[in-house]
Amino acid sequence: MVHVDMDMFYAAVEMRDDPSLREKAMAVGGNSMLSTSNYIARRFGVRAGMPGFIAKKLCQDLTIIRPHFFKYKAVSKQVQKVFATYDPNFSMMSLDEGYLDFTSHMQWRRESEDSERTVPVVWRSEEMCFCEKYCPKYVYDENQGQEEIPEKNEDISSSPDLFDEDDSNEENIKASGENLPDFCENCEKRIFKTAPFDAVLFGLDINEAVKEMRFRIEQSTHLTASAGIAPNTLLSKVCSDMNKPNGQYRVLPTREDVINFIDELPIRKISGIGKVCEKMLSGMEIKYCQDLFKKRGELQLISSDISFRYYMKISLGIGSTFVSSHGERKSMSVERTFREMTDRDEMYKKCLDLCNELGGDLKRHNLVGKTITLKIKKSDFSVKTKAQTIANFTDDYELIFKTAYDLLETEIMNSKLLKLRLMGVRMSTLQESSKITSKQNDIKGFLTNMKKKVAKRSAEKPDLIKKGLKRDAEKRETINIKRRASNNLKDMFAKIKETRKVEADDEDDIIVVYEKITDKK
DNA sequence: GCGGATCAC
DNA sequence: TATGGTGATCCGC
Numbered sequence: 387m388v389h390v391d392m393d394m395f396y397a398a399v400e401m402r403d404d405p406s407l408r409e410k411a412m413a414v415g416g417n418s419m420l421s422t423s424n425y426i427a428r429r430f431g432v433r434a435g436m437p438g439f440i441a442k443k444l445c446q447d448l449t450i451i452r453p454h455f456f457k458y459k460a461v462s463k464q465v466q467k468v469f470a471t472y473d474p475n476f477s478m479m480s481l482d483e484g485y486l487d488f489t490s491h492m493q494w495r496r497e498s499e500d501s502e503r504t505v506p507v508v509w510r511s512e513e514m515c516f517c518e519k520y521c522p523k524y525v526y527d528e529n530q531g532q533e534e535i536p537e538k539n540e541d542i543s544s545s546p547d548l549f550d551e552d553d554s555n556e557e558n559i560k561a562s563g564e565n566l567p568d569f570c571e572n573c574e575k576r577i578f579k580t581a582p583f584d585a586v587l588f589g590l591d592i593n594e595a596v597k598e599m600r601f602r603i604e605q606s607t608h609l610t611a612s613a614g615i616a617p618n619t620l621l622s623k624v625c626s627d628m629n630k631p632n633g634q635y636r637v638l639p640t641r642e643d644v645i646n647f648i649d650e651l652p653i654r655k656i657s658g659i660g661k662v663c664e665k666m667l668s669g670m671e672i673k674y675c676q677d678l679f680k681k682r683g684e685l686q687l688i689s690s691d692i693s694f695r696y697y698m699k700i701s702l703g704i705g706s707t708f709v710s711s712h713g714e715r716k717s718m719s720v721e722r723t724f725r726e727m728t729d730r731d732e733m734y735k736k737c738l739d740l741c742n743e744l745g746g747d748l749k750r751h752n753l754v755g756k757t758i759t760l761k762i763k764k765s766d767f768s769v770k771t772k773a774q775t776i777a778n779f780t781d782d783y784e785l786i787f788k789t790a791y792d793l794l795e796t797e798i799m800n801s802k803l804l805k806l807r808l809m810g811v812r813m814s815t816l817q818e819s820s821k822i823t824s825k826q827n828d829i830k831g832f833l834t835n836m837k838k839k840v841a842k843r844s845a846e847k848p849d850l851i852k853k854g855l856k857r858d859a860e861k862r863e864t865i866n867i868k869r870r871a872s873n874n875l876k877d878m879f880a881k882i883k884e885t886r887k888v889e890a891d892d893e894d895d896i897i898v899v900y901e902k903i904t905d906k907k
Numbered sequence: 908g909c910g911g912a913t914c915a916c
Numbered sequence: 917t918a919t920g921g922t923g924a925t926c927c928g929c
Contacts (some may be wrong), residue, residue: 419920421916433915480916507927578916660914690927720922757908769921773909886924 387707388486388596389614389622390473390603390851395482397424397459398609400451412449413441420725421453425631427614439532454606458482461607468602472595477709483626485619495595503588505601578731582589596634617644620705625658649676656687656700675701715817718753719761720744721810727764730798738787745783748813754779754822755813758786758834760793772797773839774817779822786811 392398396414401407401424411430413423430445438861462481469476473486495503545702548640588598596613603611603682610632615627617639624647628635635645653675667673670688678701685696699705718741718838727733737760748754761775772793780786790811798804 416920418918421920435920438917484916658914662913692926715923716925717923719922723920725918759909769911771910775908808920812923 387616387619387622387705387709388488388592388599389612389616389626390465390469390484390486390599391612391626391630392461392482392603393610393612394422394424394459395609396422396453396458397427397451399457400454401533402608407449407451410449411445411447412451413438414451416452417450420450429834449711450611461609463863464606465603465611468599468606471602473709475711477711481714483842485622487709488595488615492592492593495590498590498882500587503590503594504585505588505598505605506585507601507605508582527549553823575623593634593636600634602634618707620700620711621647621703624651625656625701627655644703648701649674651675653678655701658696675703677701715751715753716816717812717814718744718747718751718755718811718816719810720747720761721761721812723763723807726805726807728803731806733794733798733804733806733809734791737790737811738783738856740809741787741790742783744811744813745781745786747820748781753813753816754781754819755816756780757815758789758793758814759812759814760790760797760809761806761808761810761812762794762797762806765805765807767807767810770797779815779817779819781813781819786813875907 397412400412400414407424409426410425411424411432411541413420415421415438418434420434420436420438420441422434423432423441423627426447426710427441427445430448431439432441432448434444441448441450458481462478465482466476466478466484467485469484470490471641472491476484476486493706509622511692537870564719566646568577569575586601587769588594592615598614601612603609612626612630612632613634614622614628615634616622617635617637618623621637621644625635625637637643652665652673653659654661656675659667667678670684672678672685678685678697682701689697720740723739724736727736756779757773757775759771761769761771763769771780774783774789774793776789
C-alpha cells in the first residue's frame with residue numbers, strides 16, 4: 387500500500403504561482419486559522435491550525451495568503467490523474483493525499499518494457515524562459531475549477547512513446563528555436579534554443595515505481611509529493627511522513643521490518659491517536675507503539691472492546707491491506723463562527739440562513755434526511771448539540787428550520803443570557819432523494835409516524851398530553867409577541883406560526899386516535 | 908436515537 | 917481585537 391501526501395500543499399501552490407513568496411515565511415489561511423505554512427515559517431513555530439494573529443507574533447514577517455481553493459482543486463485533479471495510472475481505485479483522503487494499492491501495477495511492471503517506464507520530462511530552470519512556447523502556464527478557470535495547460539506541454543508529458551519513434555516533434559521545436567531571439571521580450575530570461583526535454587527511465591521495483599509516480603506529479607504540477615510504502619495503510623501513512631518533504635520511505639513486508647518500524651514509533655504518529663488519547667496513554671506510561679503491547683493487560687481493563695482491538699492492531703503493525711472506497715455520506719452540515727451574538731432575533735435569523743444553505747446543499751446532492759441537529763458554541767467555547775428526528779425525509783429549508791428553530795428556542799429559553807460565537811445545523815439519517823417513494827412522503831408515512839407518536843403518548847399519562855398542548859399554545863403566543871416586536875423578521879415568524887398550526891392540528895388528530903384506542907380498551 | 912468527545916484534514 | 921468548517925466514529929446513556 388502506498389500513501390502519497392503533497393508537501394505543504396496550499397503553501398506550495400501559492401509559492402509556485404508567486405515566486406516572490408518563495409523566499410519568505412508564509413502561510414495560507416486567515417487571521418483566525420492557518421491551513422498550512424511553508425518551511426521557512428515552520429522554523430518560527432508557525433503551524434497549520436494555528437490562529438493567524440498568534441503566528442504573526444511568532445513571526446513578524448509572516449505573509450498570510452488567503453486560500454484559493456479553485457487552484458487546489460485543479461492541482462488535485464492533476465495529481466489524481468497520475469494516481470489513476472497506478473491504481474484506478476485510489477482513494478483520496480483530502481485534496482492533497484491519497485492511498486493507492488500498487489499490487490496490480492507491480493504485476494504489470496515486472497513485464498513492462500523500458501520504454502513503458504520512461505517518463506518524458508521538461509527540465510525547468512528559473513533562469514530560462516517558460517513564458518511562451520514551452521511554458522506550462524497555469525490558467526485557472528474559476529467557474530470550472532479546472533486547469534488548462536497549453537497543448538505543447540500536454541503533448542510532451544503525456545506521450546510515453548515520444549522517444550521511441552522518429553520524432554518530428556522534437557525537430558520542429560529545435561527548428562523553430564533557431565528563429566527565436568536569445569532572450570524573451572516578456573520576462574527577459576534566456577530562451578531555449580534546443581529542445582528543453584529529456585527522459586528518465588525508472589526501474590522495476592516498487593521504490594522506483596513510486597519515484598516515477600512522484601516524478602510525474604512534479605512534472606505535471608511543479609509541486610513535490612512525499613510517499614510511504616508499506617504492507618498496509620496504517621504503516622504507509624506513517625511512512626509518507628518519514629522523509630518529508632520530497633521523499634519516500636518503505637517498510638518491507640517482513641515481520642522483522644514491520645516490528646522494527648513500529649516498536650519505537652511514538653503512538654501519536656498513528657492516524658487516529660490524537661492529543662487526548664496520547665495524554666491518556668502517556669498517563670499509563672505508554673509512549674511508543676510497543677508499550678501498547680507491553681501494557682495490554684491494563685489496557686484491556688480500562689478500554690472498550692473496540693479500542694482495545696485497535697490498540698493491539700497498532701502494536702502489531704496491522705492495518706488495512708486494501709483501499710476502501712468512500713461509502714455513502716452519513717451527514718451534511720453547515721456551521722459558522724461569528725462575533726459574539728446575544729440578540730435572539732439575530733440568532734433566529736442566523737439559524738434560518740444556515741437552514742437555507744443546508745437545504746440547498748442537500749438538494750444539490752440529491753439527498754434528503756430526517757435528523758436535524760443544532761450546534762451552538764458559546765462565548766466560553768463550550769459546545770452543545772441538540773438533535774431531533776422528524777417523521778419524513780426532507781430537504782426543504784422551511785421544514786429544517788421548523789425543527790432547528792425549536793431546538794434553538796429551547797436553548798435560548800434555558801439560559802439566562804446566551805452568548806454565541808458559532809451556530810451550525812446538520813442533517814443526518816440521509817437517503818438519496820430519488821429513493822424516496824411517494825408513499826414515504828404522504829399518508830403512509832404520516833400514519834406510521836402517528837402510530838409512533840400515539841404509542842409514545844399512551845405510555846404517558848393522558849393529562850400530560852393536555853399540558854403539553856397548553857405549553858405549545860403558550861409557545862405560539864410567545865412567538866406572536868416576538869413577531870409583533872420585530873418588524874424585519876415578520877415573514878420568518880409568520881412562517882413559524884404557520885407551521886406550528888399544522889403541528890397543532892397534527893396533535894389534535896393524535897388525541898382523537900388516542901381516544902379511539904382507549905375507548906376500544 | 909441523543910449528546911458529548913475525539914479525530915482527521 | 918482575535919482560535920475554522922466538514923464529516924466520521926465511539927461511548928454512555
